Amino acid sequence: MENEMIDGLVYNNLPEILELATSSFEGRERDIVLLSSIGVLSSCLPNVFGNYDGKEIYSNLYTLFIAPPASGKGVMNYSRLLVERIHDKLFLDSRRKMKKYNDKNDTNSGACPKLEIKIVPANISSSEMYSYLGSSKDGIVIIESEADTMSAMMKNDWSNYSDVLRSAFHHEAVSICRKGDNLYLYIKEPKLSIVMSGTPNQFMPLMQSKGNGLFSRFMMYTFDETQDFKDVFAPKTKEYKTFFDKAGIKVFNLYSMLSELDCRIEFKFTENQRNRFLNEFKSIQSIVKEEYSQSFLSNLNRHGLMFYRMCMILTALRGIDAKKELICSNRDFIISLKIIKTVLKHALIMHDDIEDGVLSKTDEKFLYGLKKHFTRKEAVELGTKYNIPERTVDDKLVQWRKKRAINKTGHGKFTRVLS
Secondary structure, eight states: OOOOOOOHHHHTSOOHHHHHHHTTOOHHHHHHHHHHHHHHHTTSOTTEEEEETTEEEOSOOEEEEEOOTTSSGGGGGGGGGGTHHHHHHHHHHHHHHHHHHHHHTOTTSOSOOOOOOSEEOSSOOHHHHHHHHHHOSSOEEEEESOHHHHHHHHTSTTTOOHHHHHHHHTTOOEEEEETTTTEEEEESSOOEEEEEEEOHHHHHHHHOOGGGSSGGGSEEEEOOOOOOOOOTTOHHHHHHHHHHHHHHHHHHHHHHHHHTOSSOEEEEOOHHHHHHHHHHHHHHHHHHHHHSOGGGHHHHHHHHHHHHHHHHHHHHHHOOOSOSEEEOOHHHHHHHHHHHHHHHHHHHHHHHHSOSSOOOHHHHHHHTTSOSEEEHHHHHHHHHHTTOOHHHHHHHHHHHHHTTSEEEEETTEEEEOOO
16 A cells, blocks of 8 residues: 555645645645644634534644654644744743732632643653643643654653543543642543654554554554755745744634634534535445454544544634634535545554554455465565555565564565465
């Protein structure tokens, strides 16, 4: 399966903010900038909500990029510029409130205001995670360029907030109680967004397994190409920050307008969009059941929610006139569908990479299409019939050896272990 890129038609139909952010990039970098920007913006739509599967949900997304070092995935960090103005304002306003409270030194003036921020680092304790989630009315976003920073936190009792990540994806209530610290926090509807990147070696320590639930909550994008040494003095590199600064101002203005509303805005699909949504995902589900592992179905179900949230984000970016309803535009429905179908394929690739000894139905069909004793050349020739690139065939041979489905018997020679 080829790690395909996002359809170019998507970029011809983006809202202005995303058009500004992506306009100076191309290829993989453009895809990364688009998805990371959507991930960051998913934390910037206060008072906008929707109803999905009988529950109120908000726009928050988890986004993860997996690629080798020197692959260009570092452009993800430009998305931080979209939300820095919001972060700075929340931080400074809350600091002023805390200082004013402390200067009064009045024990009867209520609880001390808490520090409020928008961007949260991944290397924090679980109690800090609860605290930031609890003090933020409109939610927080983790932006982390090294996935092992978060996975390192998961190894310690005092900093393992994996359960919070899983619950927050669905806005399920979380709480913490520590008697020794006299700490009790209850967050009814946590709102958390994540934009993160890492190398293939950093992926498994973070996810641990297909079945722990964290894997299926991420919108993934992966590739294995490395980048040629780029011209760091090219004129367009100066445009990156300029365009993101312009987009950041627009994001700040939208966020400010929404946060000051005295009502909430409900996002909705039209009846035709609801019908198409059901038909599209039922069709994809049939394909997954027929050709891939059943364990991927939870990923598919959550990608339906991701798709709904993406439609909400893109439609809101077009503009909101403070009505109580926000109807999804057909244009945003279509481009969101193109994006989600692409990242679903990337999630399937990562799903198959996890070493649990089980092959997908597609891989089984490919492997059993070969003789028991076969060569790399024969595998590449069969891959050509299935429209599988040579590079992907080589990746499969590596995966199959890790899963003990085949043994290497010589240079370019293999034997199928599974009977």
